[in-house]
Amino acid sequence: MTPEIHEIDKNDFPIRLLEIPHPPKKLYVRSNTELSTLLEGKKILTIVGPRKYTKYGKHCIESLIKSLKGLPIVIVSGLAYGIDSIAHEAAIENGIPTIAFPGSGLNDDVIYPRVHVRLAQKILDNNVALLSECRQNKKTTNWIFPQRNRLVAGIAHAILIPEAAEKSGTLITARLAVDYNRDLLVIPGNIDNPMSKGTNQFLRLGATPITCVDDLHEALGFPRSEDTQMKLFGDDNELSDQEKKVLKLLRQNMSRDNIVNELQLSAMQLNILITQLEIKGFNLL
Numbered sequence: 001m002t003p004e005i006h007e008i009d010k011n012d013f014p015i016r017l018l019e020i021p022h023p024p025k026k027l028y029v030r031s032n033t034e035l036s037t038l039l040e041g042k043k044i045l046t047i048v049g050p051r052k053y054t055k056y057g058k059h060c061i062e063s064l065i066k067s068l069k070g071l072p073i074v075i076v077s078g079l080a081y082g083i084d085s086i087a088h089e090a091a092i093e094n095g096i097p098t099i100a101f102p103g104s105g106l107n108d109d110v111i112y113p114r115v116h117v118r119l120a121q122k123i124l125d126n127n128v129a130l131l132s133e134c135r136q137n138k139k140t141t142n143w144i145f146p147q148r149n150r151l152v153a154g155i156a157h158a159i160l161i162p163e164a165a166e167k168s169g170t171l172i173t174a175r176l177a178v179d180y181n182r183d184l185l186v187i188p189g190n191i192d193n194p195m196s197k198g199t200n201q202f203l204r205l206g207a208t209p210i211t212c213v214d215d216l217h218e219a220l221g222f223p224r225s226e227d228t229q230m231k232l233f234g235d236d237n238e239l240s241d242q243e244k245k246v247l248k249l250l251r252q253n254m255s256r257d258n259i260v261n262e263l264q265l266s267a268m269q270l271n272i273l274i275t276q277l278e279i280k281g282f283n284l285l
Contacts, residue, residue, distance in 0.1 A: 003032045005106045005136045020154035024133040030106045031129035046076040046156035048173045049083025057162040065090040067213040097128045105138035112140035149173045158183035164198035171198050185210050246273045
């Protein structure tokens with residue numbers, strides 16, 4: 001049965017949303033499960049990222065979410081294109097509750113983006129929830145997104161960003177996380193990749209780097225266990241001989257010019273090999 005939309009009594013608002021400078025005056029939910037039941041005793045991790053993502057960012061998010069299976073956690077995101085939808089899908093795949101804040105009302109005929117109406121239904125089918133401060137028939141407008149972003153940041157204990165360009169809209173949510181005193185978690189990226197410039201900037205400003213599964217578990221207050229010793233990045237056994245040679249030299253901090261000379265490669269060939277390593281999940285920072 002498709003759940004109906006109802007307005008949440010202000011006394012039942014998620015407590016963390018009442019802590020932000022401009023809390024919502026109204027909040028609507030669509031779920032078969034009470035929101036308080038969904039959130040009780042759980043860490044809330046918001047995951048946001050760019051619409052145009054890399055294979056590296058996708059791999060990292062899917063690996064990290066998989067590592068959270070069975071832990072008391074809820075994944076929150078904005079139902080948007082790109083990393084947001086990847087986070088929702090990965091959570092569902094691993095049996096982790098995921099809450100979506102669409103940039104619209106919650107009726108099927110206005111949910112935005114339209115291409116994710118099925119994803120919204122998938123979330124509801126898994127007894128999780130859609131949340132919005134917009135009335136149920138409100139269509140999306142430009143002003144809704146910054147308003148929505150403050151809720152996505154405000155409800156969380158921590159915000160995880162896998163990648164973002166220097167002027168990415170994702171960084172708005174990152175700044176809100178800092179303003180709201182939420183933990184900002186960032187996956188480091190290659191310094192030559194434009195999609196890492198925004199996230200690396202926040203690392204310089206003191207964000208917590210997430211370089212492996214254990215980093216994430218520690219940041220969220222979860223204990224380490226044998227089940228969490230999963231590698232976030234790539235597996236050396238999946239590499240070609242040439243890729244292994246390049247990776248070995250990079251790990252020895254050899255410069256690219258010296259690698260070109262050592263392996264008798266052209267600069268273009270080396271760049272292609274490095275790109276292939278990044279696609280396979282290796283952090284080459």
